[in-house]
Amino acid sequence: MEGDCLIKSLFRRKDVKAALLEKPTLQRTIGPMGLIIMGIGVIVGAGIFITPGIIAANYAGPGVIFTYILAALVCAGAAFCYSEFSSSIPLAGSAYTYAYSTFGEIIAWFVGWALLSEYMFTGATVAVSWSAYFRSLLEGFGIKLPVFLQSAPGTPGNPGGRFDLIAFVVVLLITFLLLQGLNESVRLNTIMVVVKLIVIFLFVAIALFYIKPANFKPFLPYGVSGIGKGASVAFFAFVGFDIISTASEEVKNPKKTMPIGIISSLLICSALYALVSFALVGAVKYTKLNVADPVAFALKYLNQNWAAGIISLGAIMGMTTVMIVVIYGGTRLIYSISRDGLLPKNLHKINKKHVPMTSTVLFGLVSAFASAILPIDKIAELVNVGTLNAFAITSIGVIVLRKGKNTRDLDHAFQVPLFPIFPIVSFLACAYLLANLQLFTWEIFGVWTAIGLVVYFMYGHRKSLLATED
Numbered sequence: 001m002e003g004d005c006l007i008k009s010l011f012r013r014k015d016v017k018a019a020l021l022e023k024p025t026l027q028r029t030i031g032p033m034g035l036i037i038m039g040i041g042v043i044v045g046a047g048i049f050i051t052p053g054i055i056a057a058n059y060a061g062p063g064v065i066f067t068y069i070l071a072a073l074v075c076a077g078a079a080f081c082y083s084e085f086s087s088s089i090p091l092a093g094s095a096y097t098y099a100y101s102t103f104g105e106i107i108a109w110f111v112g113w114a115l116l117s118e119y120m121f122t123g124a125t126v127a128v129s130w131s132a133y134f135r136s137l138l139e140g141f142g143i144k145l146p147v148f149l150q151s152a153p154g155t156p157g158n159p160g161g162r163f164d165l166i167a168f169v170v171v172l173l174i175t176f177l178l179l180q181g182l183n184e185s186v187r188l189n190t191i192m193v194v195v196k197l198i199v200i201f202l203f204v205a206i207a208l209f210y211i212k213p214a215n216f217k218p219f220l221p222y223g224v225s226g227i228g229k230g231a232s233v234a235f236f237a238f239v240g241f242d243i244i245s246t247a248s249e250e251v252k253n254p255k256k257t258m259p260i261g262i263i264s265s266l267l268i269c270s271a272l273y274a275l276v277s278f279a280l281v282g283a284v285k286y287t288k289l290n291v292a293d294p295v296a297f298a299l300k301y302l303n304q305n306w307a308a309g310i311i312s313l314g315a316i317m318g319m320t321t322v323m324i325v326v327i328y329g330g331t332r333l334i335y336s337i338s339r340d341g342l343l344p345k346n347l348h349k350i351n352k353k354h355v356p357m358t359s360t361v362l363f364g365l366v367s368a369f370a371s372a373i374l375p376i377d378k379i380a381e382l383v384n385v386g387t388l389n390a391f392a393i394t395s396i397g398v399i400v401l402r403k404g405k406n407t408r409d410l411d412h413a414f415q416v417p418l419f420p421i422f423p424i425v426s427f428l429a430c431a432y433l434l435a436n437l438q439l440f441t442w443e444i445f446g447v448w449t450a451i452g453l454v455v456y457f458m459y460g461h462r463k464s465l466l467a468t469e470d
Contacts, residue, residue: 011104012466013406014097014340016089026092026249027182027354032260034186035244035251039265041193041321042240042329044272045126048200049315051237052277053294056286059230061221064277064286067230072270074231074433075238077426078391079266080416081398083259086245087413088401090254093336094245094329095390100340101407102400103393109460111390112337113452117445118386119243119330120367123171123323125383127371130319131166137312168372174323175364178331181353182250189324192317199314200272202307203295204279210302211282221286232433237273239387240322241266242394243329246336255413327364334359341467342460385445388434395426 030038056064085098093100096115100108138144178185220226244261251257280289284298291297296308335356338347351357399420401407416422461467 010106013104014100016101019091024249025350028250028252029182030186030247030251032257035257035261036264037190037193038325039241039244039261040269041189042243042325043238043265043269045318045322047237048273048276049295049311051234052280053289053291055230055233056281057290059222060226061218061286062216062281063220063227064230064281065274066227067234068270068273068277070227070231071234071238072266074235074429075266077422077429078395079241079262081395081423081426082242082245083262083414084398084412084416085394085401086248086258087255088410090248092246092249092332094242094333095394096333097336098397099393102397102404105464105466109342109456111393112333114386114389115333117448118383119326119333120370122383123326123367124371124374126319126322127167127171128164130170130316131164133312133316134166164372168368171364171368171371174327175360178328178360179355179357181355185324185328189321192321196314196317199310200276203311204275206304206307207279207283215282215285232436235433242390243325246329246332259414327367330363331356331360334363341463341465385437385441388430392427392430395423395430398423
């Protein structure tokens with residue numbers, strides 16, 4: 001009997017109808033354009049200046065354009081599912097909240113804990129890259145930093161066993177920005193996204209003048225299979241669009257705005273990746289692009305050295321917007337989990353600026369230390385597995401959302417097309433990519449999940465608000 005009660009308690013579900021009737025504590029200040037810009041800010045980072053060349057050189061040749069289209073189609077499945085959830089349940093927490101309302105508490109905790117790894121280690125990985133680009137940009141102006149601020153040969157994220165002070169400081173600065181209120185963060189993010197887009201279009205405009213038809217031959221040097229392999233790499237250029245669903249409680253008219261923001265940002269970013277890829281492989285033979293900075297390399301190859309420095313600036317802007325949105329998403333996720341009682345209640349307290357101050361400071365500090373000391377080249381794999389698990393559960397969860405006793409009567413303002421085929425195909429696509437992750441990734445994720453389960457059973461399971469109702 002006790003065993004039955006325990007199992008029942010693990011799968012207790014959040015009453016989202018009651019939650020939607022509660023007085024909101026976060027302000028709804030983000031409109032459709034603000035949400036789209038947030039999506040572009042987190043999806044289009046430094047990767048747009050790096051991954052097209054790597055994929056072209058190693059997997060797809062000039063066919064790199066189609067790898068991004070294929071990856072975008074895979075992401076579209078999850079995007080539609082997120083859109084239905086966010087319009088039906090406009091609450092903070094993203095896939096964590098969706099899982100809580102459909103599958104129950106233990107699954108929600110698993111998803112939430114996995115998302116924390118995605119947000120935290122995405123921010124940390126990007127901060128390390130930001131640090132490297134910043135040092136490179138300064139050196140381009142003849143400014144050499146003191147030895148203790150320089151990276152030494154060693155593990156990325158922990159070079160030579162040193163503390164990456166630049167990465168640490170930039171994360172703290174972004175955390176401080178987020179503490180000033182959402183409007184200030186959105187305003188700065190918008191400015192940086194505009195600058196980033198100008199830099200991207202500048203590169204495309206230059207490269208178009210140097211396009212040679214011969215550079216597109218052979219179009220698929222590695223065969224059709226190269227497109228599939230390249231898409232598995234390109235897929236991770238799009239991860240992050242799910243983070244904007246954490247803004248559901250701070251969006252005006254979320255039932256319409258959330259689907260518009262999620263789907264539009266994915267479409268725009270897909271077009272940007274395809275456009276940069278086309279210009280890149282058209283201007284420079286794909287065999288020359290297997291370098292760490294293919295876009296900057298292409299400009300130097302075309303004797304446009306003046307623009308290479310601008311590309312570095314664009315990359316820095318791109319990475320800054322990614323960190324802003326990712327750290328924002330992490331703070332709202334902690335806020336949501338704490339509000340449900342699974343984490344200490346002071347983590348969802350709101351200050352006068354309508355910011356969850358404690359969760360913002362905590363997530364910012366942990367991310368800052370992670371960026372400064374952890375071996376990011378290994379830990380970054382958690383971004384992939386955490387994201388795909390959330391995508392998979394959200395995709396199959398739409399079926400439960402539409403048919404479940406507790407959720408079928410919700411206002412499904414946006415509905416996934418071709419139901420239930422679309423969600424099932426999306427789930428299978430995510431499962432396929434999960435199956436292709438390295439064993440080492442699963443081992444790290446297993447350790448991370450075990451730590452999460454210890455936290456849940458020692459605190460969350462007993463302190464859950466739903467536990468008081470049992």
